[in-house]
Amino acid sequence: HAKKHGRDGSAWFEPQMESDARFRSALQTALRHGIERGEFIPYYEQQIDIQTGKLVGFEMLARWKSPEFGIVGPDMFIPMAEEMGVIAELSERLIAQALQDARSWDDGLTLSVNISPLQLRDPWFAHKLLRLLTESGFPPQRFEIEITESCLHENMGVVRAILTSLKNQGVCISLDDFGTGYSSLAQLRALPFDRLKIDRSFVTELAQAGTNAELVSAIVALGRGLGLPIVAEGIETDEALEALRALGEIKGQGYLYGRPEDAEATLRRLMEQAAREFPSETRKVG
Ligand code: C2E
Ligand code: MG
Ligand code: MG
Ligand code: MG
Numbered sequence: 001h002a003k004k005h006g007r008d009g010s011a012w013f014e015p016q017m018e019s020d021a022r023f024r025s026a027l028q029t030a031l032r033h034g035i036e037r038g039e040f041i042p043y044y045e046q047q048i049d050i051q052t053g054k055l056v057g058f059e060m061l062a063r064w065k066s067p068e069f070g071i072v073g074p075d076m077f078i079p080m081a082e083e084m085g086v087i088a089e090l091s092e093r094l095i096a097q098a099l100q101d102a103r104s105w106d107d108g109l110t111l112s113v114n115i116s117p118l119q120l121r122d123p124w125f126a127h128k129l130l131r132l133l134t135e136s137g138f139p140p141q142r143f144e145i146e147i148t149e150s151c152l153h154e155n156m157g158v159v160r161a162i163l164t165s166l167k168n169q170g171v172c173i174s175l176d177d178f179g180t181g182y183s184s185l186a187q188l189r190a191l192p193f194d195r196l197k198i199d200r201s202f203v204t205e206l207a208q209a210g211t212n213a214e215l216v217s218a219i220v221a222l223g224r225g226l227g228l229p230i231v232a233e234g235i236e237t238d239e240a241l242e243a244l245r246a247l248g249e250i251k252g253q254g255y256l257y258g259r260p261e262d263a264e265a266t267l268r269r270l271m272e273q274a275a276r277e278f279p280s281e282t283r284k285v286g
Helices: 015-036 074-084 087-102 117-121 125-136 149-153 156-168 185-189 200-206 214-225 238-245 263-277
Strands: 040-049 054-066 070-072 110-114 143-147 172-178 195-198 230-232
Touching (some): 015 074, 087 117, 149 156, 149 172, 149 185, 156 172
Parallel strands (some): 054 110, 110 143, 143 172
């Protein structure tokens, strides 16, 4: 429910909304405790080279396994964690866990994580992230952060300094949900991005008969004009995949390749894949 405003601009609540407020506060308490109890866990979604079909890495997507509310998705709890001022702590715990999980993966596979614009307000963010990488022994060259255009509304000096020092250590910087924001190309060029992730709303459209693929094709061309490789997200159908393949070298992810899975299922997938590729060898994973 949207908060309604009284004539003087102050918020007022209907009886039913009062119970919503109570619900929200119960959620907030549960979230705070959930962080301490380790109820937030990383899931992983495959990223694929769509030309060759080869697995290139995984994007970490956070899930909350709450004993009270069940499995809660990030669209619900990330904004809450941001409002409550606990997003940095939550994110650092998730990343530390993901880095540990990723140690068991095959050499060469990458790990991407999503970063809130609020985290880019912290001048120590790059330092903290690089320390997590060092502690885990995971190579920065295989690590990637995804940020959205909303970071362009932050203090650009701080954001640019953070991204530059991460990039100097080999971390890859992706612009997530490309095409949905309001930034100009000039603004985008002010930050050291390494690749663009085309928002899934455009990719979904590709699959619908009669839609012009020209919009997506234009966005891909725009990305290439900026000199950046493209990742397409939200590939759900063979039609969308075929349309993307026609656009050249692109990486992709989506339910067609697989849903996000927890660390255990991800590792099982990797071992099954290795067994298929090298049936005679017993491969060591990890
Ligand atoms: P995102 O980074 O753009 O992630 C893609 C979202 O699309 C994920 O939803 C993923 O599960 C979903 N998706 C992937 N493939 C398909 C597909 O083929 N079809 C459809 N319909 N959906 C697909 P999810 O996991 O609910 O994450 C939503 C958003 O939450 C993410 O968007 C990301 O911005 C944010 N998020 C997730 N984990 C974290 C985190 O640890 N920290 C921060 N700050 N944000 C996070
Ligand atoms: Mg993302
Ligand atoms: Mg996205
Ligand atoms: Mg998104």
